[in-house]
Amino acid sequence: MEVLHSTTTTTWHQACTVEDIPADGGACVLIEGRQIAIFNFSRRNEWFATDNQCPHRHQMVLSRGIIGSQGEEPKVACPFHKKTFSLRDGSCLNDEQYSIATYPIEIRGGVVYVEV
Amino acid sequence: MSTSTETRVVVIGNGMVGYKFCEKLIAKEKTHFRLTVFGEESQVAYDRVHLSEYFAGKSADDLLMAPRDWYSENGIELYTGDPVVDIDRERKQVRSHHGLVVGYDYLILATGSGAFVPPVDGVEKDGVFVYRTLEDLDLIQSYARKARKGAVIGGGLLGLEAAKALLDLGVEEAHVVEFASRLMPRQIDDAGSGILQRQLESLGLQIHLNKSTQLIQGTDRIEGLQFADGTELPVDMLIISAGIRPRDELAKIAGLETHPRGGIMVNDQLQTSDPSIFAIGECALVHQMIYGLVAPGYEMAEVVASQLIGNARSFKPFDMSTKLKLIGVDVASFGNPFAQEPDCRTITYDNKAKGVYKRINVSSDGKTLLGGILVGDAEQYNMLLQTCKNLTILPPNPEDLILGSRGGEEAGVGVMGLPDEALICSCEALTKGQLCHEISENGQNTVEALKKSTKACTGCGGCTPLVKDLIQGVMKQQGLYVRNTICEHFDYTRQEVLDLIKINQLTTYNEVLNHLGKGDGCETCKPLVGSVLASLWNENILQKDRAVIQDSNDRYLANIQKGGTYSVVPRIPGGEITPDKLITIGQVAKRYGLYTKITGGQRIDMFGAHVSDLPLIWEELIEAGFESGHAYGKALRTVKSCVGSTWCRFGVQDSVSFAIELEERYKGIRAPHKFKSGVSGCIRECAEAQSKDFGVIATEKGWNLYVGGNGGSKPQHAQLLAADVDKETCTRLIDRFLMFYIKTADPLTRTATWLNKLEGGMSYLKAVVVDDVLGIVADLEKEMQLLVDTYHCEWKEVVENPELRKRFSHFVNVPEQKDPTVQFDSMRNQTKARDWKTVS
Structure with missing residues (x-):
């Protein structure tokens, strides 16, 4: 599935509150029928939004994955087969044939906004 | 010129x-x-x-x-x-x-x-050889073709090698004739010699001690030996190896x-x-x-x-320590192997079953090593030799030096603890400092490279293991060599992390990472630390910052399955369940549309639960008296039992009761990997206890305890740790065994693999958990008791805690909605997960 972003068709959505996402973990939100994984990387003071689906076996589980770093790169590991994806650009770090989409994310007044 | x-x-x-x-x-x-x-x-x-x-x-x-x-x-x-x-x-x-x-x-x-040939009548006869030069070997080789029985005079180092050569040359009978009362009299003592003799005999050598050869019989060629005690030995070839001249x-x-x-x-x-x-x-x-x-x-x-070249030098008394492999049997002696009380304290380890003998002579004040003997297993030779030569202060329990040191601090000093001037290769007079320099500054970091550049290991080869350790040590210091460390975030092994977390009393992942690691962690170190924290403190694995460090199964206290749903396994201790509880399981499974199956461990697994249904399911199960079965954790699964003496006409003990007791005792305890158990009520072994991490089989007198068994892809029978013990003793031994495993195993290592890798294997394990050679069993029992006393049902805590419960939803912004992508197919009147697409 090719996901093309064009500024004309994306909108900022109110996704959830900051408290909905565990520190140094993730959770899934439903935005206009799409499953988006939100990660609160509090150790790095960064937030990330990606597809919730792992492209390997098409499972909706990435938000339940363990996040961490490889060198400087923030990443998430799929619980199923441990494919790991960069949270910055969505590239798969241990199998280059896969990648996931990432989304702009912002925190304002305790609310998490995602541009989808 | x-x-x-x-x-x-x-x-x-x-x-x-x-x-x-x-x-x-x-x-x-x-x-x-x-x-x-x-x-x-x-x-x-x-x-x-x-x-x-x-x-x-x-x-x-x-x-x-x-x-x-x-x-x-x-x-x-x-x-x-x-x-x-x-x-x-x-x-x-x-x-x-x-x-x-x-x-x-x-x-x-x-x-x-040259070879010393004793003045025995008949040494000039055909078929009598010495063992000294390649030419001698050629002669022996060609004569052996027509010989059936060969003998060697001399039970020293070279004589035994010669005897081995006879065996290799296909001689039917190979005899060793020794004048003294033991083999290798100059290197090892009676006990060591006895072990060596048994090992050699098992390889086919026939050993004759206290024999003084008086005459070599035969006319032109040798036909036999005649001894001073009147006995004879018919042989048709003889190698004399009675010393050198x-x-x-x-x-x-x-x-x-x-x-x-x-x-x-x-x-x-x-x-x-x-x-x-x-x-x-x-x-x-x-x-x-x-x-x-x-x-x-x-x-x-x-x-x-x-x-x-003009440098004044003199030859100083030289250490005569030796290590060699005699026909596959390690033999080593070092320092003063024969020192005796009261000049020293002698510690011996004599394992006739395994053919291992170790002796160390410790100074009367217990501080230094004077010498020792190793037969059958000389792995510690180099370290012992260095400890002896460098007068290194011994650890408080010097027996650790020969029994090895697992489960605690490194015994003695590692090779890196030796002084720079410690002589590592005595053939080439290379010190630790020289070798370290060669490794670190000149990059010669393989044994082969060091052989070329320094000639280390090229003489007797005895220093090779120590040189290997040195290479590892130097590379480790330079961060070049990653030993079994956890990942890029923790430069420690699991055991080290466990010890450090304990010493520093750390209870959250971030504390551990801040204290011991670097970076932001990953999917390798996070669950490992989570498991270690649970093994040490037994706090709820989902509280503080710990939920997000657990693998998905532990994080949701259920087993993730195809499609992203979970399966649920309530604990059914010993496989015993009341009809009412069975009915509850049936009702729950029906209500939540779950596929049910009996597991291999006498439990019932319910598949296909949405993450948001898990707390609801558990509410009902807990209400009916169930507890978490920890099928999702690296923890005790089930203690399988056969029905035992309460019903079975063969049963000699009540296996179900004991299985329940054991399961209740160890439930919930986190370990490096899952572990299973079984209790059989008699020798027929219907609970298959010997395929479990720990298994108990009833005997007429009590219980036999087996450990280290495994089913799975590499089945392995458990080994007997104790026989005919009562329940209390059995439980105490299991406490020690499990805790020792928990504290020392590598991550994701089952007890069978751990035991296989454990140096000294079962005999070492016995020495630690039965004989307490490390003096740690009281601690192990205490640590286990803490885990037993702090048991809590994780699911009960989640069900009762709104904060934790909130995390069990698929969409945080629409918690009541389930994942719409989850799909089931039907099969035999139940559901199954829809196959996942394998094409991407």
């Missing part, structure tokens, strides 16, 4: 030591010397230490110290097959058998030794001082009575003794070569 500034050096003897002298001299100063070497054998110098490998298939060329070209390339004149027959000390020249006359400024006698006849002819019992007398500088003549190796008598090993010979070569 000869100019007046050149110093002429003649070496008589082209054996290992004579060769080593040449090598050392030209390494020090190439141009100044003119070297001439005479050898008696037609071969150029070869490795006599490994002579027996000739029979094992090595060629004469393989054994060469250096090829013939090496001599000419280095400007050395070499005459082999041409022994020196006369020394004219007045004119300072030697004359060879072929009439060659060569002048010298310095003469080096490296004539070595220094080759001092040339020195005698030249009028040099020799000892009446053999040996060229030299001073500490290794000079003979003629100051321009030196003697080195086995022909030299220094400190009133002949050094019959290669390492001191090499040192002598070094001492003389140094003096020739």
